[in-house]
Amino acid sequence: MSNAVQTVDREQLRDTIAEVVDVDRAAVADHTDLVTDLGVDSLMALEVVVVLEKKYQVKFTEDEMRAVTTLHGAHELLVAKTAGR
Amino acid sequence: MIGRTTPVLEPPVVDRAPEALADRWVAATSTRITGEEIVFAGHYPDFPIFPGVCVVDCAIGGALAAPPPDAAPLTLAAVDSARFVGAVYPGDTLDVTLEWRRREDSWRCQAVASTERGKAASVRLRFREASC
Amino acid sequence: MLISPAGVRAALPHRYPMLLVDRVTEIVPGERLTAYKAVTLNEPWYQRLGPVVDDAELAYPPVLLIESWGQAAGLLAQYDHPEPEALRTNVMVVGGISGAVFHRPVLPGELLEHDVRLVRALTDTMIFEGECRSGGEVVFEVERVTMAYRPAGMLREQPVAH
Numbered sequence: 017m018s019n020a021v022q023t024v025d026r027e028q029l030r031d032t033i034a035e036v037v038d039v040d041r042a043a044v045a046d047h048t049d050l051v052t053d054l055g056v057d058s059l060m061a062l063e064v065v066v067v068l069e070k071k072y073q074v075k076f077t078e079d080e081m082r083a084v085t086t087l088h089g090a091h092e093l094l095v096a097k098t099a100g101r
Numbered sequence: 102m103i104g105r106t107t108p109v110l111e112p113p114v115v116d117r118a119p120e121a122l123a124d125r126w127v128a129a130t131s132t133r134i135t136g137e138e139i140v141f142a143g144h145y146p147d148f149p150i151f152p153g154v155c156v157v158d159c160a161i162g163g164a165l166a167a168p169p170p171d172a173a174p175l176t177l178a179a180v181d182s183a184r185f186v187g188a189v190y191p192g193d194t195l196d197v198t199l200e201w202r203r204r205e206d207s208w209r210c211q212a213v214a215s216t217e218r219g220k221a222a223s224v225r226l227r228f229r230e231a232s233c
Numbered sequence: 234m235l236i237s238p239a240g241v242r243a244a245l246p247h248r249y250p251m252l253l254v255d256r257v258t259e260i261v262p263g264e265r266l267t268a269y270k271a272v273t274l275n276e277p278w279y280q281r282l283g284p285v286v287d288d289a290e291l292a293y294p295p296v297l298l299i300e301s302w303g304q305a306a307g308l309l310a311q312y313d314h315p316e317p318e319a320l321r322t323n324v325m326v327v328g329g330i331s332g333a334v335f336h337r338p339v340l341p342g343e344l345l346e347h348d349v350r351l352v353r354a355l356t357d358t359m360i361f362e363g364e365c366r367s368g369g370e371v372v373f374e375v376e377r378v379t380m381a382y383r384p385a386g387m388l389r390e391q392p393v394a395h
Contacts (some may be wrong), residue, residue, distance in 0.1 A: 036331070038182055038223065057186065059328035059358060059379050066353045066360050067377075078355055104290040106278045108250075108297060139277060143251035148385075152251065153327050154296040154303070161296070177295055180333040185326075 024072065024094040030087055032071060036064045046088045061085060072098060105165065108140055109155050113163040119170060119201065126170075126201040130163030136191040151189035153222065160212035160224040163197040172201075172208055175228040181209070187221040189214075195221065235260050236308065241268075244308055246324065250277040253301035254308065254347070262312050265350045265363075268305035274341040292338035298345070298365055298373045299333050303380075305347040306361040310380055324385045328358075332376025343367040357382045 026046075034041040037056050050056040050064065065081040068074075068090060074097040076084075084090045109132065117129035134151055141149035161177055168175055189195060193216040200211040210226040236244065236257035245252060259267040272293050282290055307325045339345065349363040358381045364374035 038184065038225070057328070059381055060184065062353075062355060062358050063329060063331075063360065063377065063379050069353070081355070104282050104286060106276075106282065106290060106292060107294050108278055110281070140251050143248035145246045146248050152300060154300040157299070157330075158294065158296045177335060179335060180295075180299065180330060182332070183330040185328060 024091055024098060026087070026091055029068075029091055029094070032067060033064055033087055033090065036060070036067050044087055046091075047086050049085050051085050065090070068094060074098060105162070107158055107162060108152075109158050109162065110138055111135060113159060113166045113197070115163075115167045116196075117167075119167050119199075124202065126199075128163075128167035128199045128201070129197065130167055130199065131194055131196045132159045132162065134159075134189055134191060134193045134195055138191070141191055149191050151191070151193070153183070153185045156185070156189055156195065156214050156222045157183050157224050159195050160197055160199075160210075160214055160222075161226060164199055164201075164210045164212060164226055164228070167199060169201045169203075169208065172228075172230060174231040175208060176231060177226065178207060178229045179227040181225040181227050183222060183224045185222045187216065187219055189216055189221050193217070234258055236268075241308065244311065245304060247304060251300070252304075253297060254304045257305070257308055260309065260312060262309075263351060263354065265348065266305060266309040266312070268308065268347045268349070270301045270345045270347065272339055272341055272343050272345060276341070279341075288340055289338070291340055293340070293343075295333075295335045295373070298335065298339065299330060299375065299378075301345065302347045302349065302363065302365050302373070302375060303327060303330075303378060306349045306359075306363070306378060306380065309349050309351060309361070310359050323382045325380050326383045328379040328381050330375065330378050332374075334374050334376075336372050336374070337370075339367060339372055343372075345372070352377070 030041050030044050034044045050061050065084055072094050111133050113130040113132045115130050119126040119128040144152050195214050197212050197214045202209045208228045212224045214221045238256050241254050253270055254268050255270050257268045346366045349361055352360040352362050361378045364371050
């Protein structure tokens with residue numbers, strides 16, 4: 017897992033999410049809801065999580081993926097998933 | 102603009118020539134999507150729907166028809182992203198707003214294509230400048 | 234050869250001039266696929282060019298490289314659950330494309346080899362990545378294409394992503 021990002025840096029996560037969702041990083045506050053606040057459709061929300069899976073070399077269950085709708089939620093899940101390593 | 106082979110017959114119309122605004126150029130073009138577009142025959146038989154990539158092509162055509170005045174001839178390098186949110190049907194007019202920004206080595210164009218029913222797609226394009 | 238031209242035509246709802254995959258030569262269901270598309274001077278898009286053109290004007294439309302590759306991805310997507318009457322029940326809708334990079338123009342006479350890999354499959358959504366080679370050289374690559382199965386009816390009444 018050498019190339020996986022070890023620590024889950026919140027600011028880096030903000031950049032990644034903003035990039036995939038196609039908004040300015042300032043628009044992605046910790047508790048901004050991608051769907052209700054940024055109007056992200058279900059397809060794009062899933063895309064965010066798939067990008068994170070690839071970047072942090074982790075695997076989410078579909079339920080976990082569908083539950084992530086904020087930066088905070090993504091950070092929590094990633095910390096939990098990478099804690100095992 | 103040299104001839105560009107494109108799947109869309111109707112050329113873009115420049116509705117608003119490029120205008121400098123702070124750090125970017127803004128412009129607007131539109132393309133009428135008539136029933137005569139040849140893509141409809143195969144996309145799909147008895148269920149004509151304008152292909153998403155053709156919406157992207159209208160953004161590219163619009164961008165090339167309304168480039169930043171100080172840009173050298175441009176070549177498409179990438180479709181950095183395209184988001185399809187609304188379908189486009191024969192008879193629609195696609196209005197495309199364009200925002201050009203200079204990056205170190207390329208020109209980036211953020212385009213939003215809409216029909217009268219609302220947004221059809223948002224597209225981020227990247228162009229290389231011909232080194233004259 | 235794995236899926237013949239007739240097989241491709243049966244699997245995809247696309248027809249002339251938008252059926253842009255000719256055959257599939259390799260498939261690992263749920264993982265990856267290799268498909269071919271030949272580009273010729275008789276592509277319908279060249280019909281309207283002027284009497285004299287230079288090669289630059291004969292560059293195959295970049296957006297159709299995306300579409301052709303996307304149709305190959307569509308074949309991988311539905312290989313596990315074939316929908317012969319695709320349009321009757323549901324249809325593959327492209328939701329988004331990211332990082333589609335064009336390395337050089339593609340000209341008539343080239344044989345395009347599309348390589349498609351399935352990154353993630355969810356109940357109704359699939360995400361793909363891959364590239365297109367000509368003569369062994371990568372001419373186009375795409376970082377991510379998101380496709381979703383949507384009931385065809387939905388497309389008819391109110392517009393939805395296509």
